[in-house]
Amino acid sequence: MSTRTLSPKTLSSKTMQQIPNVSVIVFNGFSPFHISVPSIVFGPDTLHETFFNLQFVAGEEGSILSDIGMEIHTRAKLDSLEQADIIIVPYWRTIDERPNTQLIEALRLAYARGALIVGLCLGGYVLAYAGLLAGKRAATHWELEQDFTQRFPETSLDTNALYVEDSGVITSAGTAAGIDCCLYVFRKYYSSTIANRVARRMVVPPHRDGGQAQFIEQPIPITTSDSRINELMDRIRNDIGHKYTLDELAESVMMTRRTFTRKFHKATGMAFGEWLAAERFNLAQDLLESTDLSIEQIVAQTGFSSVLAFRDKFKERYVVTPNRWRKTFHQQN
Missing domain, CATH: 1.10.10.60 (Homeodomain-like)
Structure with missing residues (x-):
C-alpha cells in the first residue's frame, strides 16, 4: 500500500500558507451528521485555533437541503477545489446515482495534482464512480459490501476495516468510522498530541487503527x-x-x-x-x-x-x- 508525501507535521512558525486547505463537498439530500464530523475535526472552534482552512463546496447546482430539511448556503463552487490540499466527500444520497460530470472531473484533476481525496461512508461511492478507487483497496459500510463489490469489481474492498488509505485516497466505513478517519487525516498533518486534544474535546477515542474490525x-x-x-x-x-x-x-x-x-x-x-x-x-x-x-x-x-x-x-x-x-x-x- 503506497501513500503520498504530505505536509510536514509541525506547529512552529505556522503561517496561513502552511495551513492545509480542506474542502468538504456537500450535495442536496446531505446527512447533517456526516458533514458535522469534518467540520468539528478540521474547524477552528474545537481547539480555538486554526489548523486547517475549512470550507464547504457545493457539489452541484441548486439548493443544498439535508434529508431533514436543513439548508446550507455556500459560495464555494467546484472550481475552488483547485486550491484544496484535502477534499472530503462525506456522504452520497443514493448508491445507484452517478455523480455529475463536473464533480467527477474536478475530483480527477485534484487527485492528479496530488490532493488527498477522502470518502466517508457512502462518499466512497462518489470516488468509485470517479474512477479513483480502481485498482486500490477501500472500505465502506458493512451493509453495502456486496453491492459495492458487484458495482466496482476493480476495487479491492477490505470488509473489516474502519478506514483504508491507498495511494492518496482514503475511504471509511459507516457513521462513527468517519470520526476515526478524520482524526487519522489530522494526524497525517500534525502530531498525535494535537490530534488527541481534538479527540478529547469530542470525547471520543484518540486513535483507532484503520484495520480494526467494524464489528466492535x-x-x-x-x-x-x-x-x-x-x-x-x-x-x-x-x-x-x-x-x-x-x-x-x-x-x-x-x-x-x-x-x-x-x-x-x-x-x-x-x-x-x-x-x-x-x-x-x-x-x-x-x-x-x-x-x-x-x-x-x-x-x-x-x-x-x-x-x-x-x-x-x-x-x-x-x-x-x-x-x-x-x-x-x-x-x-
Whole structure:
C-alpha cells in the first residue's frame, strides 16, 4: 500500500500558507451528521485555533437541503477545489446515482495534482464512480459490501476495516468510522498530541487503527459507567509500565478474577489485555512523536516485555517500525 508525501507535521512558525486547505463537498439530500464530523475535526472552534482552512463546496447546482430539511448556503463552487490540499466527500444520497460530470472531473484533476481525496461512508461511492478507487483497496459500510463489490469489481474492498488509505485516497466505513478517519487525516498533518486534544474535546477515542474490525462492541473507552473500573484504569495509566496480573487487579478492586474479567469486559467492551496493550501503544506513539527518548527508554516506560517484542508488535500493529514512525511523525521544534 503506497501513500503520498504530505505536509510536514509541525506547529512552529505556522503561517496561513502552511495551513492545509480542506474542502468538504456537500450535495442536496446531505446527512447533517456526516458533514458535522469534518467540520468539528478540521474547524477552528474545537481547539480555538486554526489548523486547517475549512470550507464547504457545493457539489452541484441548486439548493443544498439535508434529508431533514436543513439548508446550507455556500459560495464555494467546484472550481475552488483547485486550491484544496484535502477534499472530503462525506456522504452520497443514493448508491445507484452517478455523480455529475463536473464533480467527477474536478475530483480527477485534484487527485492528479496530488490532493488527498477522502470518502466517508457512502462518499466512497462518489470516488468509485470517479474512477479513483480502481485498482486500490477501500472500505465502506458493512451493509453495502456486496453491492459495492458487484458495482466496482476493480476495487479491492477490505470488509473489516474502519478506514483504508491507498495511494492518496482514503475511504471509511459507516457513521462513527468517519470520526476515526478524520482524526487519522489530522494526524497525517500534525502530531498525535494535537490530534488527541481534538479527540478529547469530542470525547471520543484518540486513535483507532484503520484495520480494526467494524464489528466492535465499543471503541477504546476513556471512562465507563463502572466507577471502580474507571479508578482502576486511571491508576494503571499513571503506572503503565508495571507488570500487571489479573489476580493482582481483581484483588485491588475486591473481586474474584472471574468477576473482574467479566465486569471489565462489560464496562469497556474489551478484554483487559487488549485494553492495556492499546494504552501502551498510545503512550509509545506519543513518546516517539514528542520526545527523544531511546527505544529502550520507551519500552521501560510503557511496560513492554523487551525491545524486540515491542518492535515486532508495533510493526504488526502499524505496519511500520517504531523508528520509521518517529521519523515520520516526530514533532519539529
